[in-house]
Amino acid sequence: MDITGNTVFIPGATSGIGLALALALKERGNTVIVGGRRTELLEKIAAEHPGVETVRIDTTDAGSVQAAAEDVIARFPAVNVLITMAGVMRVEDWHRPDFLESAENIITTNVLGPIRLIAAFVEHFQSLPDATIMTVSSGLAFAPLKVTPSYNASKAAIHMLSETLRLQLADTTVKVVELEPPSVQTDLLPGQADNDHAMPLDSYVTEVMSIIEGQPDAREIQVERVKFLRYGEARGDYDQVVAALNGSDPHGRLE
Template sequence: MKTTGNTILITGGGSGIGSELAQRFHDMGNSVIVAGRTRASLEETISGRANMHALTFDASTPESIDAFAAEAVSRFPAINVLFNNAGIMEREDLTTRGSTDIAERTLVTNLLGPIRLTNALIDHLNGQDDAAIVNTTSGLAFVPMKATPSYSASKAALHSWTISLREQLRGKVEVIELAPPAVRTELTPGQSTREGYMPLDDYASEVMGLFQQVPTPEEVLVKNVHFLRFAERENRFEQALAMTSAF
């Protein structure tokens, strides 16, 4: 993936990793459109930056995603990079019968959202030079955290789907997976100050260095996520699971 001269659409661009990477890519000479649910946070991300734009994004239904994709392409026809970054993470108790609202909401946002938006934009991307799709998964795609089962499962599914997408689009559209470790953002309450989590600035700097490698890795993995990503291959899955279970 080239790192300059793109027009990049980033969902979840109003906060956390999405906001930070949007600004980093903008600093490298890209036009960037950030999309999310909250207009105020999007405006904060783009404040004072030329060639950064904000679009509100409703991922709740196929119809809302189709409408959003049509608006994005109409206003920014040069879009050649889709960055599926929006996501939510909530704790769940599976030990007694209860509501499945968290699971359903998580799967719609974290899995169906990227699938539907990719589908809505794939014909457009197929016609663009230097087209790429980046899907944000998680280290928990490879070793789940017991407190967030639906989040972990959604990211594992997105990892698998991304592999299939890459193979189908090989030679047409570049497909990259970004799998973060635990990073200091407000993905969950209090996470931005939690001990042991990677500072957001450090994470973004390492990620941008990996994106500048030639060729771009198919999986963009900072060193802090290797413990989870390669746990099964290195025969220490149970150790890694014990670690995530202790969070």
């Protein structure tokens, strides 16, 4: 993926990693369209960051995804990068069946949402000379945090989906890149924004942008901090990684 000159649509970018990445990409000379469910947040972003475009989208609603995609393609026919940022993370206890509603919502948002987005853009992207689908998994796709089973599973699914799509789309102009965040200081979980063991948001986005710029053909965007989780099995210390991840810090101090 080139660092500049793109038209980028980022659903789920009204806060956290998504918004920080959107602003960093805009600074590098890209046209950026931010998507989100809450109109008031979109209006606030547009007012505070002139030049950032917005569109309302709810990735849990198939009709909303299709309508938003049609709107984006109509207004920005050069759109050539999709970053499937929208996601949710919740603590669950599977000792009792009341986890089910949470689990269904996580899978709908984190797995069906990206699938719907890709379906809405993949044909358009194949008509372009160069396009990128950037999926968003997690270090937890590779080592489980005990208290977030559905989230871990959803991100493992995104990893394998990314691997497979890269094979299927190899005969097209569409690249598939997987962003693999560690624990970052955002509001993904309560208290995570103030968690000293999570990576500062600015540092994370700076390193991501550096990787994109320095490794434009990278298939996986991995900051150094996530490699502890990503390669535990390959290194042969997977059990130790899981034990460290599920220590005293509920958010995974070594993620």
